[in-house]
Amino acid sequence: MSDRPADDTGLRARKKRARADAIVDAAQRLVLAHGFDAVTVEAIADAAGISPRTFFNYFESKDDAVLGQASFDLDAGFRGEFVAGGPTGRLTADLEVLAAALLGAVAGSGPHAPARVLELMQAEPRLLACHFAWFERHKNQIEDLFAERHSRQPLPTDPATCTMVVFVLVRAALDDWDAGGRRGDVTEHLPAVLAKIAAVVNA
Amino acid sequence: MSDRPADDTGLRARKKRARADAIVDAAQRLVLAHGFDAVTVEAIADAAGISPRTFFNYFESKDDAVLGQASFDLDAGFRGEFVAGGPTGRLTADLEVLAAALLGAVAGSGPHAPARVLELMQAEPRLLACHFAWFERHKNQIEDLFAERHSRQPLPTDPATCTMVVFVLVRAALDDWDAGGRRGDVTEHLPAVLAKIAAVVNA
DNA sequence: TGCAACTTTGCATCAAGTGCAATATTGAGT
DNA sequence: ACTCAATATTGCACTTGATGCAAAGTTGCA
Structure with a gap:
């Protein structure tokens, strides 16, 4: 029914x-x-x-x-909001929100899920390759998001680069969370990681 | 002999x-x-x-x-120079030089080598996964380089993040070169790509 | 020239992964 | 409660990737 x-x-x-x-x-x-x-x-x-x-x-x-790789589809509400310049109105903060959504898909649910997936990838390089392949499969979807947003209010650069940065944030947040002793949520590391990347490229 | x-x-x-x-x-x-x-x-x-x-x-x-993935080892001379704060003395420029060396290893030699590898990766997602796995295998070597340099003259952030940025440069330069019609050398796209990434993370 | 070291190769084997079709289960209508 | 269509599970045969072992072949060196 x-x-x-x-x-x-x-x-x-x-x-x-x-x-x-x-x-x-x-x-x-x-x-x-x-x-x-x-x-x-x-x-x-x-x-x-x-x-x-x-x-x-x-x-x-x-x-x-x-x-345990699932298909990932962004919530329609989130898509609409992002495309309209949200959810925060500031690009870098919005990148973090998007990265957090991806982390949710990558790491899955349950309290130990991120640790488990990370442990598996650390133990098995080939799973890491698989993980990246998953990213690439979803790249177009993310890039489309940026392209739509760009058409309304120009981004600082092309959608492809924005997409690349999001994926790097996901990756770097996992590593940073791991290096920090795996406490708290992975997404909490996104601001720090974004700041670190900025420090490098601005040096 | x-x-x-x-x-x-x-x-x-x-x-x-x-x-x-x-x-x-x-x-x-x-x-x-x-x-x-x-x-x-x-x-x-x-x-x-x-x-x-x-x-x-x-x-x-x-x-x-x-x-055609080969083992990649940095030239000892280059290592010494990089660790000592070279070759240019400016981190971002040095990242570009390092990224260029990696591109040389990834794409191989010969005039059509980069185009061929790129075409293969575009046609076969699983080869893309393999490509990333190659990066991860060499991650420690690159990270060690940054760690040594960091011990002499502090980097703006940790070696792991620096390494991540280098890999992103390599990836983004290949995409940018492709998007720009595959003219010239892939390494020529590194400065532009670095500027684009900076524009995103500083937005 | 002879021999050690190294490489190529054939073969048997295991495991991942797939197509086909028989069998089983579930949903829906009456 | 029954029937049937739709869907899923499963067994089997098969192909291909990949590996260990050992025999045969090639190269380097004295």
Whole structure:
């Protein structure tokens, strides 16, 4: 029913969601325990209670499953606001907000999610490559945002460079959070990281 | 013999170098012609005149072969100079010089090398991931450079952020060169790209 | 010329990943 | 409650990437 609450979806959809979560959870636990190469798709599928064939109905690759990489779509409200020059009205602050949204998608939910993803990427370089590939897949979406905003109120430079800076903020915030002992939320590091980058390029 | 000229190495070393070049050349030509997935390791090995097993003696993966990714080591002279505050004495200009050295390693030699690598990465997202993974593998080496320089004359911020900026310069210069019609040398775009990034973070 | 060192290669193997089709499950209408 | 369409799961065969082992071949050096 169209008026059914979002969390009251059909059994099929709920099972699908639960299965995807089970796969990611199993994948991450097993890889953290045994190392990426030692863990097979068959082992992950077993732990998640599905067949290996089904595994590939949910994720394109073992890498994707381990990172739990979801499609990322910006909230329509956020898009409208950003394009109109918001949410803060100042570009650098708005970059931080956008970077925070991306961090939410990259790191996922749950209290230990960022730590877990970071630990996995640190342990497995190839997952880091996957992480970057995810960024590139979403680059166009972000760039379009900047292009629209630019058409209303000119940005200091082209949308491509703005997009690049956002991705660097995400990356640098994760590293800074890690270097700072992983306390608090990753997004809290965005202002400091932006200041550091400014210090370098203005030297 | 230790006093043998660099280009007068043994037959074995020369054949090894030639084989590696033949593999990369074959890989790039075949992938550009047929697409990454349609080209097998066996086909590349055939075209390069070696066995598939030998292919894996030269490159860890098909991806690495297609990108022709070489180990990158900074010239000892350059290292000494950079660490001492050179080559220009101004950090941002020195970042550009360092980024240019990296571009040389990433894009390889030959007049069409940058265009070819860029084209491959544009056509195959997974090669882009590989490209980033290469950066991450060399991150420590670059970060060490900054750490040493920092110990003599403090940088505006930590070596990790400086390293991140260098990598962004490399990436953005490639994109800028592409967007500008691929004329001239990629390294010529570094100053403009640095200025653009500065414009964004200072907005 | 002979031998050590190194490289190439064939082969068997494992694992990731895919297409196809049979079987199972769920949703919707009556 | 039943039926059927739509969708998902699964088994299987297969291709390809990648690896370890050891035999055979090539190169360097005395």
